[in-house]
Amino acid sequence: MSAKAKAWFIAASIAAFISIAAVSFVAGNYGIESGKIVSYLTGRGALNENERYIIFEVRLPRIVMASLTGAVLAAGGVSMQAIFRNPLVSPFVIGLSSGAALGAAVGIVYLNASAAAIESLSFLFGIVAVFASYLLSGFGRETTLLLLFGLVATSFSHSVIGLMQYFADPEHQLPALTFWMLGGFDGITLSSLKYSVPVILVCMGVLYAYSYKMNLLTLGDAEARSLGVNVAAAKFAIIFFSTLMVCSCVSKAGVIGWIGLTVPHISRIILGPDNRFVFVSSSILGAAFLLASDDLARTLTPGEIPVGIITSAFGAPVFAAILLKYRKSGWN
Amino acid sequence: MKARIQIENLSFKYPSRPGRSRSYIFRGLSAAFEAGSSVALLGPNGAGKSTLLNLIAGHLKPAEGRALICGADISETPSDEAAKLISVVPQEHHPAFNFTAREMILMGRSPHNGFFGIANESDHEIVGEVSRKTDLEGLLDNEYTKLSGGERKRVLLARAMAQRTPVMLFDEPEAHLDIRHQHMFFKSISGLARDEKKLCVYSVHNPSLALRYSTVIVLMDACGENIIIGPTAEVMTCRNLETAYGIRFAMTREGASGPLLYVDA
Amino acid sequence: MSKRIVTVIIALLLMLFAPGPGAAETKNAAPVPYQGLDFASELKGAPERIIPLFPQSLGLIYLFSEQKNVVGMPFTKVRVSLHKGGFFSQADRAVMLKKDIGYPGMPNIESLIGFKPDLIITPSNFHMKANRFLDDMKIPQLRVHGTFSKTQHWLEAVENFGKIVHKDEQAKKYIDYFESKLELVRGRVKKAAPERRIKVAHLVKTGNKYTAYGQKSSFVKSFLNDIGCEVMGFDGKDNAETPLSQEEIIKFDPDFIFIESITHAGGKVKADLTEGFWPRLSAYRNGRVYFVPIDDESAFLTCWYFNLAAPLGILWTAKTIYPQLFEDVDIDAEADRFYMEFLKIDRRQMLQANESVKKSAGK
Numbered sequence: 001m002s003a004k005a006k007a008w009f010i011a012a013s014i015a016a017f018i019s020i021a022a023v024s025f026v027a028g029n030y031g032i033e034s035g036k037i038v039s040y041l042t043g044r045g046a047l048n049e050n051e052r053y054i055i056f057e058v059r060l061p062r063i064v065m066a067s068l069t070g071a072v073l074a075a076g077g078v079s080m081q082a083i084f085r086n087p088l089v090s091p092f093v094i095g096l097s098s099g100a101a102l103g104a105a106v107g108i109v110y111l112n113a114s115a116a117a118i119e120s121l122s123f124l125f126g127i128v129a130v131f132a133s134y135l136l137s138g139f140g141r142e143t144t145l146l147l148l149f150g151l152v153a154t155s156f157s158h159s160v161i162g163l164m165q166y167f168a169d170p171e172h173q174l175p176a177l178t179f180w181m182l183g184g185f186d187g188i189t190l191s192s193l194k195y196s197v198p199v200i201l202v203c204m205g206v207l208y209a210y211s212y213k214m215n216l217l218t219l220g221d222a223e224a225r226s227l228g229v230n231v232a233a234a235k236f237a238i239i240f241f242s243t244l245m246v247c248s249c250v251s252k253a254g255v256i257g258w259i260g261l262t263v264p265h266i267s268r269i270i271l272g273p274d275n276r277f278v279f280v281s282s283s284i285l286g287a288a289f290l291l292a293s294d295d296l297a298r299t300l301t302p303g304e305i306p307v308g309i310i311t312s313a314f315g316a317p318v319f320a321a322i323l324l325k326y327r328k329s330g331w332n
Numbered sequence: 333m334k335a336r337i338q339i340e341n342l343s344f345k346y347p348s349r350p351g352r353s354r355s356y357i358f359r360g361l362s363a364a365f366e367a368g369s370s371v372a373l374l375g376p377n378g379a380g381k382s383t384l385l386n387l388i389a390g391h392l393k394p395a396e397g398r399a400l401i402c403g404a405d406i407s408e409t410p411s412d413e414a415a416k417l418i419s420v421v422p423q424e425h426h427p428a429f430n431f432t433a434r435e436m437i438l439m440g441r442s443p444h445n446g447f448f449g450i451a452n453e454s455d456h457e458i459v460g461e462v463s464r465k466t467d468l469e470g471l472l473d474n475e476y477t478k479l480s481g482g483e484r485k486r487v488l489l490a491r492a493m494a495q496r497t498p499v500m501l502f503d504e505p506e507a508h509l510d511i512r513h514q515h516m517f518f519k520s521i522s523g524l525a526r527d528e529k530k531l532c533v534y535s536v537h538n539p540s541l542a543l544r545y546s547t548v549i550v551l552m553d554a555c556g557e558n559i560i561i562g563p564t565a566e567v568m569t570c571r572n573l574e575t576a577y578g579i580r581f582a583m584t585r586e587g588a589s590g591p592l593l594y595v596d597a
Numbered sequence: 598m599s600k601r602i603v604t605v606i607i608a609l610l611l612m613l614f615a616p617g618p619g620a621a622e623t624k625n626a627a628p629v630p631y632q633g634l635d636f637a638s639e640l641k642g643a644p645e646r647i648i649p650l651f652p653q654s655l656g657l658i659y660l661f662s663e664q665k666n667v668v669g670m671p672f673t674k675v676r677v678s679l680h681k682g683g684f685f686s687q688a689d690r691a692v693m694l695k696k697d698i699g700y701p702g703m704p705n706i707e708s709l710i711g712f713k714p715d716l717i718i719t720p721s722n723f724h725m726k727a728n729r730f731l732d733d734m735k736i737p738q739l740r741v742h743g744t745f746s747k748t749q750h751w752l753e754a755v756e757n758f759g760k761i762v763h764k765d766e767q768a769k770k771y772i773d774y775f776e777s778k779l780e781l782v783r784g785r786v787k788k789a790a791p792e793r794r795i796k797v798a799h800l801v802k803t804g805n806k807y808t809a810y811g812q813k814s815s816f817v818k819s820f821l822n823d824i825g826c827e828v829m830g831f832d833g834k835d836n837a838e839t840p841l842s843q844e845e846i847i848k849f850d851p852d853f854i855f856i857e858s859i860t861h862a863g864g865k866v867k868a869d870l871t872e873g874f875w876p877r878l879s880a881y882r883n884g885r886v887y888f889v890p891i892d893d894e895s896a897f898l899t900c901w902y903f904n905l906a907a908p909l910g911i912l913w914t915a916k917t918i919y920p921q922l923f924e925d926v927d928i929d930a931e932a933d934r935f936y937m938e939f940l941k942i943d944r945r946q947m948l949q950a951n952e953s954v955k956k957s958a959g960k
Contacts, residue, residue, distance in 0.1 A: 029708035050710060050734075057733065058706055085428045115726070175702060179726070186706060187726025212449035216439060218429050222391055223422055227495070228415030228443035240608055273429035276448070302708045303673060303699010 006277050009270060013281055017067070017288040024063045024295050029302060030054045061188045066294040066307075067287035068200050069185075069249040070259055074286025077260030078267075078279050079207055079242040082214035083235060084143055087268065091246045091260040094146060094239075095153030099129025100250045102157040104180045105164045109173050116192070118180070123251035129153045130243045140235050143221070182306040183254020185294050196248040203245035204283065210238055214275040256308045258315025259286050265322055289314075333402050333417075335367035335498030335531035337388060341397035344383060357383060357556040360397065365533065365548060367498065370525040372542035373535040375552030376577050381535035382503065384550070388533060389501055390414050401499055415443035418499045419492035424484055424508045426477060433479065433487045434459060434472040440494030455494075462493040466520065482513040489520060500524065502534035506541055514538075518545040539581070540593045543568050551576050568593070632721055632753050634761060635738040643763045644716035644737070648709065650725075651701035654718045654741055656898050656905030657758045659940055661767055664689040668712050669698040678895030682950035685896060687942045706730045716761065745904045746816050748779070771939060778908040779820075782915040785922050786824045795918055797821050798829040798851040798880075800841060802858035807841040817857070817902050817910070824915055826853075843874045853918060854880045857889040857902050887917060892932070893947050909935055 026034040032051050039045030047055070076091030084093065092098075103125025107118035133149035140146045168174045213234045216224040221231045250256075263286040264278060271277045290311065297307040342361040357380045365371050373381040386392040388399050390406035398405045401417045409417070419440070431439075440462075441455045463469050466486040471479065476487060485508070492500055502521065506514040522545045524530045536542050542549055542564070549567040551560045553576045560567050570581040573593075582596035634640075648669040649655055655675065658664055670677075670692065677693060679686045696712050698704050702720065704727050709717070714736060719725060721740035731738055739757060742750035752772050759768025799817050801808045809830055818831045829849045875881045890913060892899035892906075901910035909932050916923035936944040 226420035228412040
C-alpha cells in the first residue's frame with residue numbers, strides 16, 4: 001500500500017470516527033431529536049434543563065472518555081507489541097490491569113474510600129505492578145523475563161483480590177467491588193476528566209514520536225542498537241508513557257478487553273507493519289470501536305450493559321476470523 | 333572517514349557462566365585493523381568469536397582496555413553515533429512483523445534520518461543503489477519474511493551497506509546458506525573491503541572460507557587464551573589450525589583459485 | 598546502573614503526583630450507610646412516579662399498595678409471572694407495563710431521567726455510580742439499607758417510606774404486627790427455658806449450591822439465636838457468602854436444618870438430599886430438614902424468611918422447633934390473614950396457583 005493510500009485510509013477512519021461521535025450525541029435512552037440538538041448548537045433553538053444536562057453532563061463526558069480510552073488501549077497495544085516483538089500481547093501484559101483491580105479492591109475493602117480515591121488507588125497500584133515487573137526484570141533488559149515477571153505480578157494481584165473478595169463485607173463492599181470490575185463509562189463526569197485528558201494527550205504524543213523507534217525495536221534489542229536506537233531509554237519511555245495513559249483509563253473505566261489486541265491487528269493487515277501509520281490508525285479505529293460499543297452499551301437495553309461484554313462479543317469473533325485466515329496461509 | 337579498529341589491552345569478564353572455570357577472556361588483547369581488510373575471527377566453538385565481535389560492536393563492555401573505532405571508544409559512544417561508525421549484519425532471523433525488503437533496507441538509513449525516520453530522495457537513491465549491488469531490485473516490495481534464506485541474508489547486507497559505515501561486522505555470515513550462496517556472500521564482503529575500502533570483520537566457522545576470502549585472520553584456540561593475529565598466508569598453516577581446533581588439517585597449493593584446505597583426520 | 602535507578606524512582610514519584618489532584622478533589626466521604634430521604638424538599642405531596650432500583654425493596658411497594666405509582670422495575674432480577682391467582686396477578690396485574698430499569702445498582706442514567714421519577718429507592722449500602730447524577734438532578738431518593746439483614750433496617754425503611762407516601766398508620770400497623778410476633782416468640786421461649794440449646798443450621802440454596810453464610814441469612818441467624826438456638830456459624834457479624842463446608846456441618850450435626858431456596862424445582866430438591874453426606878446428619882434421619890415456605894415461586898418476596906413476610910417466618914420457625922410451645926398458633930390461618938390484611942391478596946388462590954410448592958416441605 002502506497003503512502004498516499006495509507007493517508008486516504010486514515011482520513012476515511014477519521015471520517016468514520018466523527019460520524020460515530022455525531023451519532024453518539026443523538027443516540028440515548030432519553031430520546032432527544034437530532035434536529036433539536038442541531039438547532040441548539042447553531043443558536044436557533046433551545047433545550048430544556050433536562051435535555052441540556054443529558055447532552056453536556058451525561059453524554060459528552062462519556063463520549064470523550066470512551067473515545068480516549070479506545071485510542072489509548074489500541075495505541076498501548078501497539079506499543080507493547082513492539083516492545084515484546086509479538087503481535088499477540090495486550091497493553092495489560094505486564095500486570096497493569098490486575099494491579100489496578102487490586103488497587104480498587106484495597107480502596108473499597110480496606111479504606112472504604114470515595115469513588116475518586118478508589119480511582120487514584122487503582123491508578124497507583126496499576127503503575128506499581130508494572131514497575132515492579134520492570135525493576136525485577138533488570139530494567140526490562142530481558143524481554144522474556146519482563147513478560148514472566150508481569151505474569152507473576154498478575155497472578156499475585158489476583159490472589160490478593162480473591163482474598164479481599166473473601167473477606168469483603170458482603171453488604172457494602174462486595175457489590176461495589178463487583179461493579180468496579182465490570183467496568184464501563186457510566187458515572188464519568190466532566191470534572192473527573194480535567195486531569196486525565198491532558199495526561200493522556202501528552203502520553204499519546206510522546207509515544208507517537210517513538211513510533212519509528214518501535215519499528216526498529218521489533219527487530220530485537222541488539223539489531224535496534226546497531227541501527228542507532230538507545231534501547232534502554234526507548235524501552236523505558238515506551239513502557240512509562242503507555243503505562244501512564246493506559247492506567248489513567250483503566251482506573252476510570254475498568255478493564256476493557258480485546259481492543260488492544262484486535263484493533264492493531266486489523267490496522268496492520270490494512271496498512272502493513274510500519275508503526276508510524278499503525279499507531280495513528282489504531283488510535284482512531286480504537287476510539288471509533290469503543291465509542292460505538294459504549295453507544296450500544298447504553299442504548300441496547302433500558303439499563304447499562306458493561307461495555308467490556310460488548311467489546312469481547314465483537315472482538316473475539318473478529319479475531320477468530322483473522323486467525324482462520326492465518327490457518328490457510330501460515331503465520332508468517 | 334577512514335576505517336580503523338584499534339583494540340588496546342582488552343579483557344572481558346563473563347558475568348557468570350556455570351560450569352566454566354574461567355571468567356576472564358582475552359587478557360590484554362591488543363590489535364589494529366585498517367581500512368580495506370577483511371578480518372576473519374576463527375576458532376572452535378566457545379573460543380569467544382562472538383564475544384569479541386560484540387565488544388567491537390559496543391554491545392558488551394570490556395572489563396579492562398578499550399576498543400577504538402575510527403578513534404572513538406565504542407563502549408562510551410552513544411548508540412546513534414556508533415551506528416554511523418559500525419553496521420552489523422546479524423545471523424538470519426524471523427521478525428514478528430512482516431516488513432517489506434524495502435522497509436528493512438531503509439531502516440539502515442535510520443542513524444542518519446533523525447528521530448522520526450523520514451526518508452528523503454537521497455535515502456531512496458541509496459536503497460536503489462545497494463539493492464542493485466546485492467541483486468535485490470526485483471524483490472524490494474516483497475515481504476522480508478517470505479524471502480528465501482539467501483535473499484534475506486542479502487537484504488541484511490544491503491541494510492548494512494545503506495548504513496554507509498566505515499566498519500562492517502558480520503555474525504557468522506555463512507550460517508543458513510548453501511555452499512554456493514556462502515561463496516557469493518563472501519565475495520560481496522571481500523568486494524566491499526577491496527573496492528570501497530571498508531573494514532569488514534566477521535566470525536566464521538569454516539577455515540576454508542577464511543583462507544579463500546580474508547586478508548587478516550584472528551585465530552583463537554578453544555579457551556581464548558592463545559590468539560594469533562596476522563595476514564592470512566602467515567596464520568593459516570596446518571600447524572596453527574591443528575593447535576586451535578585439535579584435529580589434523582592438510583593443505584594443497586594446487587587449487588584453481590589458490591590453496592585448498594581440508595580436514596585430514 | 599545507579600543513574601537508572603534514580604531515573605526510575607523520579608519517574609515513579611512523578612506518576613504518583615499525576616493523580617494527586619484527582620484524589621484531593623474528593624477526599625471527603627466514603628459512602629456512609631444511612632437510611633433516609635435526600636432532597637426531601639423537592640418532594641411536593643406523595644410521590645406519583647416511584648422507581649425502586651433494586652428488587653429487595655419491592656416489599657415496601659406492595660406493603661403500602663403503591664404499585665400504581667411505580668413507573669420502573671429492575672426486571673433483570675425480578676422475574677414476573679402473571680399466572681392466574683399468583684402474587685403478581687393479584688397484587689399488580691399491570692406490572693409488565695412498567696419500564697425496565699436494567700441491572701440493579703447499575704442503572705442507565707438517561708433512561709432513569711427519561712422516566713421522570715419523583716422518588717427513587719436507592720441502596721445506601723454501596724456507592725452507586727449513578728448517585729452523582731441523581732444528586733445533580735436533585736431527584737428525591739429514599740436510601741434504604743439494601744439487603745435488610747437486620748430487623749431494624751427493614752422496619753426503619755418501612756417507617757420512612759410510610760412517611761413519604763403519607764400512610765403512617767399502615768407503617769405503624771405493620772411494625773406493631775412484626776414486633777408483636779417477635780415478642781410472642783421470644784417471650785414464650787424464654788418462659789419455657791428449654792434445658793438445652795437446640796442446634797440449627799440455616800442454608801441458602803442457589804442453583805445446586807448451598808451457602809452457609811452470607812448477608813441473606815444474617816437476619817434469620819440472629820433471630821434463631823434469640824429464640825434459644827445454637828446457630829451454625831453465628832457470630833453476630835455479616836460474613837462473606839461461603840459455600841457450605843461438609844466437614845463443618847457433619848461436625849456440628851444440627852438438630853434442625855432450614856433451607857431457604859427461591860429456586861425451588863418441586864420435588865427435585867428433595868431428591869438431591871438423598872445423596873452424599875445428607876443421610877449422615879441426624880437432622881436428616883429424624884426428618885428435620887425443612888424448606889422454608891415460599892407462597893409463590895415466581896415472586897421471591899413471598900418467601901417467609903424474606904423481609905416482607907418475615908413475621909410469618911418467625912412464627913413458623915418457632916412452631917417447627919418447639920411444637921408444644923406454639924400448639925395454639927395456626928400458621929396457615931395466620932398467613933391467610935396476613936396476606937389479606939396487608940397485601941389484599943387471597944393466599945388460598947395463590948397457593949392453588951402454585952401447587953408444586955409445598956408450604957413446609959419436610960423430608
